Amino acid sequence: MGQMLRVGVSTSALVVLAGGILYLQQSRNSIANYQRFNEVPAAYETVHGILVGVRHLDAQSLIGLGILLLIATPICRVIFGVVGFSLLRDRFYAVISAIVLIILLFSFSAGR
Amino acid sequence: MSVLWFTVGVFFTSILAGLLGALTGLGGGVVIIPVLCLLFKVDLHYAIGASLISVIATSSGAAAAYVREGYSNIRIGMFLEVATTAGALLGAYLTAKVSGNWIGVTFGIVLLYSAWTTLHKTLLRQISRSPHTWAIRLKLKGSYPVTGGKEDYVAEHISAGFWIMFVAGTLSGLLGIGSGAVKVLAMDQVMNLPYKVATTTSNFMIGVTAAASTGFYLSRGYILPGVAMPVMLGVLAGSLVGSRFLVITHVKVLRLIFSTVIVGLAVQMIYSGVTGRF
Numbered sequence: 001m002g003q004m005l006r007v008g009v010s011t012s013a014l015v016v017l018a019g020g021i022l023y024l025q026q027s028r029n030s031i032a033n034y035q036r037f038n039e040v041p042a043a044y045e046t047v048h049g050i051l052v053g054v055r056h057l058d059a060q061s062l063i064g065l066g067i068l069l070l071i072a073t074p075i076c077r078v079i080f081g082v083v084g085f086s087l088l089r090d091r092f093y094a095v096i097s098a099i100v101l102i103i104l105l106f107s108f109s110a111g112r
Numbered sequence: 113m114s115v116l117w118f119t120v121g122v123f124f125t126s127i128l129a130g131l132l133g134a135l136t137g138l139g140g141g142v143v144i145i146p147v148l149c150l151l152f153k154v155d156l157h158y159a160i161g162a163s164l165i166s167v168i169a170t171s172s173g174a175a176a177a178y179v180r181e182g183y184s185n186i187r188i189g190m191f192l193e194v195a196t197t198a199g200a201l202l203g204a205y206l207t208a209k210v211s212g213n214w215i216g217v218t219f220g221i222v223l224l225y226s227a228w229t230t231l232h233k234t235l236l237r238q239i240s241r242s243p244h245t246w247a248i249r250l251k252l253k254g255s256y257p258v259t260g261g262k263e264d265y266v267a268e269h270i271s272a273g274f275w276i277m278f279v280a281g282t283l284s285g286l287l288g289i290g291s292g293a294v295k296v297l298a299m300d301q302v303m304n305l306p307y308k309v310a311t312t313t314s315n316f317m318i319g320v321t322a323a324a325s326t327g328f329y330l331s332r333g334y335i336l337p338g339v340a341m342p343v344m345l346g347v348l349a350g351s352l353v354g355s356r357f358l359v360i361t362h363v364k365v366l367r368l369i370f371s372t373v374i375v376g377l378a379v380q381m382i383y384s385g386v387t388g389r390f
Contacts, residue, residue, distance in 0.1 A: 005172045005319075013169065013348060020341040024116060032118035034154040034339055047330065063337035067165055067344070071326050073172050074319040081190055092250070096190050100320065103197040107204070107327030 004080070008073030012066045019062030026059050047108065075104050113152075115338065122152060123342040130170065130350020132370055139318075140347040141167055141289035142226055145219065146377040149390070154339055156212045156390050160288030161334035164326045166347035167290045171318035183312040185254045188267060188305070192277045193317050196295070197324040199281025204328035206286050212390030219287050220382035227374040229293055231367060246270055256309050265306055273303040285325035290318040 050068060053061025081097035113121075125147055126140065133140035141163040148159035207215060247253060252267035267273070276298035284291045292314050299310035329335055384390060 009169055009172045009348075013345065016341055016344055019337070020119070020345065023338065023341065024119060028114065028116035028119075030115050032113050032115045032338065034152075034158050034336060036155060060337040063341045064335075067330075067335060067337070067340060070165065070168050070172075070344070071323050071330070074168060074323040078190075078193075078320060081186070090251075093187055093190060096194060100190060100193045100197055103194070103201060104320070104324050104327060107197075107201055107324045108331055 004076060005073060008069065008076065012069035012073070014066075015069060016063050016066030019059050019064075019066055022057070022062060023059035075101070078104060118152065119338070119342045122148065122339070123346040125151075126166070126343045126346025127350040127353075130166070130347035130352075131354040132350075132373075133170070133347070134351040134354030135366060135370075139167060139290040139292055140170065140351060141287075142223060142374065143377070144343055144347060145288060146223070146381050148339070148343070149216075150377070150380050150384065156215060157207065157329075157334045158336045158339050160207065160215075161326075161329045161336065162340040162343040163288040164322050164329060165335065165340045165344045167284075167288070167322040168319050168326065169344050169348045170351045171290060171292075171315050171322070183256055183308050184316045185256075185305075185309055185313050186316075188252050188254070188299075188309075189313045189316045191250065191252060192274065192295075192299075193320050195274045195277035196281035196284070196317055196321040199278040199283075200285035200321050200324040201328060203282040203285025203287075204325040206282070207329075207334075208332060210286075213385040213388050215286065216381045216385030216390045220378040220380075220385065222283060222287060222289070223374050223378035223381065226293055227371040227378065229297075231371050254309070256306060263306070265304075265309065268304045269302050273298045276302060281321050281324075284318075284321050285328070288325070290322065292318055 047068065050061045050064035054065050078097055078101045082094055082101060085091075085094040085097055126144055129140040129143040129147070132143060144166065145156075145159045145163050148154040148162065149156055154162075247267045247270055250270070252270060253265060255262040255264045277295065280291045280294035280298065283289065283294060292311075295314035295317060296307075296310050299305045299313060300307050303310075305313075326335070
């Protein structure tokens, strides 16, 4: 399990780095303006938009993909927990892990 | 400021924040959020989102090492994650509802508290009650490696620990920090777990807790790639260097410097919040 966490973090860091380099190449001279919060999320700020953008090699979507991989790492760990405790026939902790998993998955739809 | 200078500036600040966070055990979030807001003029919501990403990265990276060494307790961690993830959802929800000024003031107060605990190791260890029937029934126990064998432990004050974890999760979701200090407090001081078990299990839980609030932030569009990218890479690099390659002999001096920086940032955050600048 420790191995999985490390692989997840390094893969996502590499994807974010690749996206970052591409991003700087494309828009290094534009003005960085993050002062005002934008109520309507841009395409690269949602899960669906990221997946669409990656196919067009959009730099910000690539960074977004790396971030998604990063978030997936702890989620995978909880899934491993559900499976692992079920195999151990530890019903209580299989249910506990499942509750944590449901809360995590719920959070992705909760914001809208 | 052009995108290039913004990225370079934020990247190097994040390295410093990750370095300090790893050396003091507070995490990079407490430093990077106020710096992003006050120095780089980033909206508080975007700063919180970027910090959360770096929190997942550093905690998952560090947790990998501890699982192998057999310190972190996966059952206790999973049990308490029910509380922290539920709290994180509440915190993330509040961020969307409450005005930025309130969040800024709350952040400042939490910063002051962090500075205080960095300087003073609080000792409010509760007197143990012996039979821990619920702890045994829920298997909230384990053993951990010590020199010359293994030592057993059983968790105590479970419901109190559970509620403090809920608060820790709420703070994490609201402010975008790992709130490792609160988690360690709950496990070490209240549940009477061995310190090494408490810190490593806390590290293990931080990533899952932050993932719960990040899901919420992502679906609301608070995660901006241009801000998150330099913060994540910088904090990750800084904390890796901090935890692996640096042996600091003057921890006391470092704690003092760090606390001074934090108090300065706290005052700035509270001032900005009170005068309505967020």
